[in-house]
Amino acid sequence: MKKPIQLSPKDMINAYLLFFVIHGAQVGVGIHGFQRIVYQEARQDAWISVLLAGIATHIIAFCMIKTLEAYGSNDLYGIQQDIYGKWIGNFFNSIYILYCFVAFFSVLQNYIEVIQTWIFPGLATWFLSATLILITVYAFTGGLRVVVGVSFFAIMLALWIIPMLLFPLKFSSIESLFPILEADISSILKGAKSMAFTIIGFEILQIIYPFVKDKENVKKHVHLGLLFTTVIYMIVILVSLTYYSEGKLEKTIWATLTLFSFISFPFMERFEFVAVCFWMLIILPNLCLFIWAAYRGAIRVVNISEKKFVSIFAVLIFIGTLIVQSRTQINSINTHFGEISVYVVFIYPIILYLATILKKKLITKRSKNNEKN
Numbered sequence: 001m002k003k004p005i006q007l008s009p010k011d012m013i014n015a016y017l018l019f020f021v022i023h024g025a026q027v028g029v030g031i032h033g034f035q036r037i038v039y040q041e042a043r044q045d046a047w048i049s050v051l052l053a054g055i056a057t058h059i060i061a062f063c064m065i066k067t068l069e070a071y072g073s074n075d076l077y078g079i080q081q082d083i084y085g086k087w088i089g090n091f092f093n094s095i096y097i098l099y100c101f102v103a104f105f106s107v108l109q110n111y112i113e114v115i116q117t118w119i120f121p122g123l124a125t126w127f128l129s130a131t132l133i134l135i136t137v138y139a140f141t142g143g144l145r146v147v148v149g150v151s152f153f154a155i156m157l158a159l160w161i162i163p164m165l166l167f168p169l170k171f172s173s174i175e176s177l178f179p180i181l182e183a184d185i186s187s188i189l190k191g192a193k194s195m196a197f198t199i200i201g202f203e204i205l206q207i208i209y210p211f212v213k214d215k216e217n218v219k220k221h222v223h224l225g226l227l228f229t230t231v232i233y234m235i236v237i238l239v240s241l242t243y244y245s246e247g248k249l250e251k252t253i254w255a256t257l258t259l260f261s262f263i264s265f266p267f268m269e270r271f272e273f274v275a276v277c278f279w280m281l282i283i284l285p286n287l288c289l290f291i292w293a294a295y296r297g298a299i300r301v302v303n304i305s306e307k308k309f310v311s312i313f314a315v316l317i318f319i320g321t322l323i324v325q326s327r328t329q330i331n332s333i334n335t336h337f338g339e340i341s342v343y344v345v346f347i348y349p350i351i352l353y354l355a356t357i358l359k360k361k362l363i364t365k366r367s368k369n370n371e372k373n
Contacts, residue, residue, distance in 0.1 A: 007211060015217035017148050022202050022225030024151030024285030029110040030198030035240040035255040042191035044176060045183040049191030050237045053199050054230030060346055061202060061222050063353040068209045070356050076206035077300040083355050090301050099344050100294035105320050106337050107286045108132055109330055118257060118276050129321040133314050136287040140310065144211055147292050151285040158282050161275060165239050167263045172242035197338035201286060202226060203345045207293045
């Protein structure tokens with residue numbers, strides 16, 4: 001197996017920060033309206049679909065960690081080059097770079113749509129796109145520690161939003177969750193599959209793993225991060241199912257933001273405006289981590305400087321946001337990207353893990369034969 005990538009001590013991070021990285025990468029624009037998509041498939045059993053999706057993330061994370069442990073200190077890009085060879089490995093690496101590109105674009109475009117729909121309908125797309133891209137690029141050029149720091153502070157500063165979900169509970173009815181298991185297994189599984197776009201992001205572990213100092217603590221903090229994300233989504237889906245009357249959730253595009261619209265204080269009537277603006281802090285880790293992951297792959301495939309890469313990446317994303325603006329186009333991208341992410345995030349890591357085990361056995365068998373000879 002290939003030698004691990006060489007890293008300087010200043011690039012390394014502590015394992016406990018993976019809790020913030022994993023959670024920060026998972027929670028983004030998807031939480032605004034995932035309830036409608038899951039409810040269309042599983043109805044009042046949508047919470048079971050969310051729970052199953054959360055359990056699936058733990059299983060896939062286990063496979064990812066086992067694969068990474070087999071290589072010591074190497075990332076996904078290096079592992080693919082080792083297993084498939086240089087050319088085929090770089091082909092798969094290029095696909096993953098494209099995946100990060102589309103993920104970045106999808107998060108950015110969805111957030112722009114939310115801002116234009118809820119707060120500033122007349123604000124130009126190019127202005128919002130350029131502003132968010134510049135903020136992301138500024139954080140990215142600071143290095144991995146700055147990106148991880150963004151994830152840490154984004155979560156810490158956004159924790160106050162969670163208790164706000166208690167306000168709609170005053171108008172909720174727990175009877176809306178019954179009867180339980182009315183949907184068949186197929187519908188519940190389809191609901192879990194529809195959560196893919198919302199719950200992805202933890203695959204960043206495959207890129208950031210070599211940068212962790214105390215790798216023996218990786219499992220604990222990764223699974224804690226995944227658990228925290230699952231708990232958040234479970235709270236949101238349960239509040240939504242009990243608050244919205246039958247059928248209404250199916251017609252509500254941004255169910256979470258609509259929940260916030262019913263919250264008001266004597267000094268603040270439109271709380272959802274604050275939530276939408278504050279959400280920029282929550283999506284920023286998504287954007288920073290995806291551009292960073294894409295860059296780590298680009299330097300493996302081609303010899304490109306950070307400055308040149310970020311310039312090309314930013315220009316392509318900016319042009320894309322100007323071309324794709326309608327709700328139909330954005331929905332189409334979300335749907336197709338969600339389907340692709342099922343294979344990239346939930347199926348491929350299992351295949352890669354099995355390929356790693358197979359190669360390890362072949363190497364062991366070959367070495368034993370050489371010793372006999």
